[in-house]
Amino acid sequence: MTVTTAALPFDPAGIQLNAKLGLSRGLYENLRARILDGRLGRGTRMPASRDLARALGVSRNTVTRAYDQLYAEGYLASRVGDGTYVAVLEGVTEKLSTKLSTGLSLGLPTGLSTKWGENTGCVSSEVIHTEACKRLAEHHLPPFRSGPPRAFRVGIPAFDLFPFATWAKLYGDFWRNPAPELLGYGDPAGDPELRSLIAAYLRSSRGLNCSAEQILITTGAQEAISLCAQLLVNPEDRVAVENPGYRAAGHAFINAGAKLKGVPVDGEGLVCSALDEGEPSRMVYVTPAHQYPTGVTLSLARRLALLDWAERHQGWVVEDDYDGEYRYSGAPLAPLAALDRSGRVLYVGTFGKVAFPGLRLGYLVVPAGLVEAFSRKRAVALRHSEIGIQRVMARFIAEGHFQRHIRRMRRAALARRDVLLGNWPADTPGVGPLPPVAAGLHFTVAVDSVAREERLVAAAEAAGVELNGLSHYWLPESAEPVDNRAGLVLGFAAVAPAATLAALDRLRQAWKD
Structure with a gap:
């Protein structure tokens, strides 16, 4: 049995409209807010559009448009021959009113508390009380430096030297007449043409003998690292990371449920002998070409020791080729992946340090036995990549501009x-x-x-x-x-x-x- 209560008459006092926001939109939002918080109770009769327009000093069309939107969303209802009333929505306005009174947002959550259990006003701790959210609250990426590059910002190449005119021409050429088959859903591993050209580049410049099928195009190095963490690390597994090192990689592993094991870095890079100390690790993350942040290069003896560790323990090595293209005496060093004979190294590369990070284009080279699993994982997360940037980069490489x-x-x-x-x-x-x-x-x-x-x-x-x-x-x-x-x-x-x-x-x- 429904209990009805007498509705108070409508009172327009307090309604303020801002012409910059649109009068009808502002009136709609004012009236909707009053309905949701109970100031306009269910069954309240609304004034005729002409009368409300006169009271507010606006046109009748302004009121009519606001009413029409409220009708469409179910806040108002009409009674034949008897005007317009606030709709009777059983239980709905009461629940919304209760939420408003407890301070919760009616919209989607917009953030997580940085201190666990703290109510930010956007979402309650009960809603996000999962192990994943707990880990993320403690292990997330800080905001990047904003504004144009300044001296001596880390991780930024020379933006001013990028051939933007050439890039713009290639980009325009692609989008003026794109092939229809490229406009649908593509391969989750990325554009086949770009993957083939990256494989050829790695073979010629880095001595890394890989096939196009082993390459996944990513939105940068961080996505590649995260894919490795999500697929190759079990909860409670230990992942060895350089210490000091790239903290963003550590966050990716922790958010996958792993525990970090900090391994010292000296003048020859990662101290590989420390990998056999304490609890065993399932994976090692390393930046051998130019260690981040100390800048040392992993020696050949350490490279061989690390590969030996991976083979003995059936562990994985995630090789982040950080700054690998920049060597000022001789050719760039052959990566770990080029020396790997047991299929234990995953190679992370990016165009961000040669072009610019905003390009959001990187790649991951995986052992042949992992190709299908990584492609499936990326399809679940993203389905497939944006094609335009990939095809333009393919042309950029094929025509010699990249080199x-x-x-x-x-x-x-x-x-x-x-x-x-x-x-x-x-x-x-x-x-x-x-x-x-x-x-x-x-x-x-x-x-x-x-x-x-x-x-x-x-x-x-x-x-x-x-x-x-x-x-x-x-x-x-x-x-x-x-x-x-x-x-x-x-x-x-x-x-x-x-x-x-x-x-x-x-x-x-x-x-x-």
């Missing part, structure tokens, strides 16, 4: 490195000597304490110069003494030499004050 651009970027990065090294304020108290820089787009210089590191970074930031503190790259539970973790991480490719010199002048003054 010419890499050579130009190497020359420019070398020149920008030399400007920074040659003008660095070497007499800064508490800052160690500059290291040799034979590869990559950044280097790390030691600092005598974390407190000193923080002061130097803060002073640089105040002067408009970006520096990263090395202490932030360490795992929280590291055994290394705190002050031994201090340092400065500097990228040198993001800006032209003149901007580098200007930044060094500001830095020198800031550190002197």
